[in-house]
Amino acid sequence: MGHITFEKLQISYPGKAGSFVAVDGFDADIAEGEFVTIVGPSGCGKSSVLMAADGLIPISGGRISIQGTEVTKPGPDRAMVFQDASLMPWRTVLDNVAFGLELTGVGKAERLRTAREFVQLVGLGGREESHPHQLSGGMRQRVGIARALAMDPAVLLMDEPFGALDAQTRELMAGELLRIWDLDRKTVLFVTHGIDEAIFLADRVLVMGGSPSRVTEVMEIDLPRPRDSAVRASAAFGQYRTHLASLLFGGAVQAPVAL
Numbered sequence: 001m002g003h004i005t006f007e008k009l010q011i012s013y014p015g016k017a018g019s020f021v022a023v024d025g026f027d028a029d030i031a032e033g034e035f036v037t038i039v040g041p042s043g044c045g046k047s048s049v050l051m052a053a054d055g056l057i058p059i060s061g062g063r064i065s066i067q068g069t070e071v072t073k074p075g076p077d078r079a080m081v082f083q084d085a086s087l088m089p090w091r092t093v094l095d096n097v098a099f100g101l102e103l104t105g106v107g108k109a110e111r112l113r114t115a116r117e118f119v120q121l122v123g124l125g126g127r128e129e130s131h132p133h134q135l136s137g138g139m140r141q142r143v144g145i146a147r148a149l150a151m152d153p154a155v156l157l158m159d160e161p162f163g164a165l166d167a168q169t170r171e172l173m174a175g176e177l178l179r180i181w182d183l184d185r186k187t188v189l190f191v192t193h194g195i196d197e198a199i200f201l202a203d204r205v206l207v208m209g210g211s212p213s214r215v216t217e218v219m220e221i222d223l224p225r226p227r228d229s230a231v232r233a234s235a236a237f238g239q240y241r242t243h244l245a246s247l248l249f250g251g252a253v254q255a256p257v258a259l
Helices: 046-053 093-103 106-121 138-149 168-185 195-201 235-252
Strands: 004-013 018-028 035-039 062-065 078-081 154-157 187-189 204-209 215-218
Touching: 004 046, 018 046, 018 062, 035 046, 035 195, 046 078, 046 154, 046 187, 078 138, 093 106, 093 138, 106 138, 138 168, 168 195, 195 235, 204 235, 215 235
Parallel strands: 018 215, 035 187, 035 204, 078 154, 154 187
Antiparallel strands: 004 018, 004 062, 204 215
């Protein structure tokens, strides 16, 4: 049994004509310290799987467990990072990062010390007293990641955290995330629409499809770590990209032309 285990997971939503089953038969076993990405068509239930893993929505069948304990509600062993960093505009960077610790009753001196450590870790040293409106989109996402990491979760759940960023910033943030992840190798489950992003980050890619949706293929990504921009230009990366695109888009995809 892995760190996170999904067994015959089913997620449904109420509708006028009865329940709509979005996900049915989702099975996956995520090892401790593994970085796993999830890709699939829009509306296939990728985010629903993540929210169920965080205990934010109920499941209608199957089981999710973390280290053998069934997930029924949110817990301190998990932290979620969304596409929108959802920072409190009246709080500084430091106070936003410290917010989760404040909610759990950590004393002021300790939570601010911890918050400063993670602000530095995500590369925002010197911006502790800035407010969200003074930050770029990438900086705001760094604050959101720092806030999640400050809670020291065993599992980091990330739902399209770079989806609203421009392409260049998104690529830079992916590299930064791997740098941070490499320090303590938390278990990460990361939802993305980006094929390159899914491959660049992951040890494995879970491909979702079907209706209702489930895991239709698991891609093992055998690329060296640590990873940098040179990895994206490698022949192996191009082969992974072509295969993953063919799974998502079918025969309309052609192999990239060598330059």
